[in-house]
Amino acid sequence: MDANAPAILAEQLKVRGLSAISHDEIVVNVINPLNPHLVEAVGIRDGRYVTNWGYELGEAGDEVGTALRRAFLLGIPTSAHTSDDLSPRR
Numbered sequence: 001m002d003a004n005a006p007a008i009l010a011e012q013l014k015v016r017g018l019s020a021i022s023h024d025e026i027v028v029n030v031i032n033p034l035n036p037h038l039v040e041a042v043g044i045r046d047g048r049y050v051t052n053w054g055y056e057l058g059e060a061g062d063e064v065g066t067a068l069r070r071a072f073l074l075g076i077p078t079s080a081h082t083s084d085d086l087s088p089r090r
Contacts, residue, residue, distance in 0.1 A: 005060050005061065009022070010022040012063045012066070013030060013067045016070075016076055018070070018076060019033075027041050028043075032074060034074075040053065044060050057069045
């Protein structure tokens with residue numbers, strides 16, 4: 001696992017229009033766009049991204065796919081993005 005994986009995930013979530021903050025090496029807080037008082041923690045457990053509600057979103061190392069799933073589940077449209085602007089910047 002990349003030590004910066006949560007920071008990469010936070011950036012990928014921001015590309016998709018979500019507010020996300022990487023607080024440490026394991027957890028990213030994602031603000032629900034429909035209710036800004038509802039913040040969801042996405043952390044790494046056993047090499048997988050899992051929400052504090054128990055939903056598995058993807059594998060550590062696949063931050064692009066994980067961000068796409070999180071955005072989809074929150075109803076964020078993804079048609080405006082191309083594959084070029086979704087790739088992680090390292």
